[in-house]
Amino acid sequence: MQRYAFSGFKGMMLGTALALSSGSFAWALDPNAAVSPESGPFDLFKFGFKSYQQGNKQDAVEAYRYAAEKGHTGSRWALATMYADGDGVTKNDFEAFKMYSEIASQGVEPGSNDTGFFVNALMALAEYYQRGIPKSPIRPDLSQARQLYFQAASAFGDTEAQFRLAKMLLTGEGGEPNIRQAKKWLNRARKEGHVGAMGVFGNVLFQEGQTVRGLAYMTAALDTCKPSDRDWLQAMQEQAFSLVNEKDRRKAIELSASIGRSTE
CATH class of the missing domain: 1.25.40 (Serine Threonine Protein Phosphatase 5, Tetratricopeptide repeat)
Structure with missing residues (x-):
């Protein structure tokens, strides 16, 4: 039977034990x-x-x-x-x-x-590789972070991993930029309800010239997001909103209502 296994920790020994022996604890x-x-x-x-x-x-x-x-x-x-x-x-x-x-x-x-613990471990490790750990052997390694997000996104369908992978693909962090692949992952994540992915997906469409549709996705994301995501989604949506005419704004607002209720 196939097993999903993680590999490639540079400079680290994956077989290191936790060294948890019963005699090492002061508590009982x-x-x-x-x-x-x-x-x-x-x-x-x-x-x-x-x-x-x-x-x-x-x-x-x-x-x-x-x-x-x-x-x-x-x-x-x-x-x-x-x-x-x-x-x-x-x-x-x-x-x-x-x-x-x-x-x-x-x-x-x-x-x-x-499975959940495994995927969460991959995500945590990817975050550590993105920023590194001061005063430790772990240095920022964006390529490794991107690989980990890809594993969690592709093998396990984790929407947060898909979103983070897409952002790295858009900016070229950890490898070559790839807008087409980024859109694919954003689209998958937003169809599963990831609001941040919906907003960024809309922004990519907007930048590509799909003005009304892109603004609609950004507006739908802003209307349904958590408070923790509001600031950055609002800034992105308002910037796009300021660049279109009133007719397109009205169309986008009308379309956003249907997007918020579907996985178009």
Whole structure:
């Protein structure tokens, strides 16, 4: 059976273990808890998740560590994310990078319960390669980031990966620019409901001379976006809006209403 596997970490050893040994922890699971270091990985994961929800992040970290040592992918991802966010532990992007790398290096069976964790690990690694990690061996590598986004976009249909890949293709980050491929990925992502992709897709159409249709997509995106995306979408839409005549503006606004309800 085919496995999706990640490769190509330059200068890194993908086989590096997490070095999680039970004797290395100062903390101890509550002796009255239903789990112990000898419990199964899923029971430890559930205990860690419950502890996290209750605000007992120290217990969550320890439970996740024991579960990760036993090979539980979800626990390893949760622990990596806590390090990436500085959530319950001291923020350490390089430590998070190594844990995400462990997940990515193991691959995943298509359709398995670990697929989401695997894709999220690819996305996190791509972000790290885009900006690098100060005071670590990880330097910006846009080509590697683009490769990771392509893997998540193509093999797993992740709409955020499709959107980010498209932006790199538009600007030529990490390789040659390719407007045609960028439009393909933007179109796929926006059909699956990615509002940012809809807006950028519209902007590309606008730049190509499809004034009304492009402005309509940008307007539809602005009308349905999350607050976190409003500023950049609004700036893009308003700039285009200022460049067209009143007749085309009215047509675009009328068309945007139907675009917002469909995947035209």
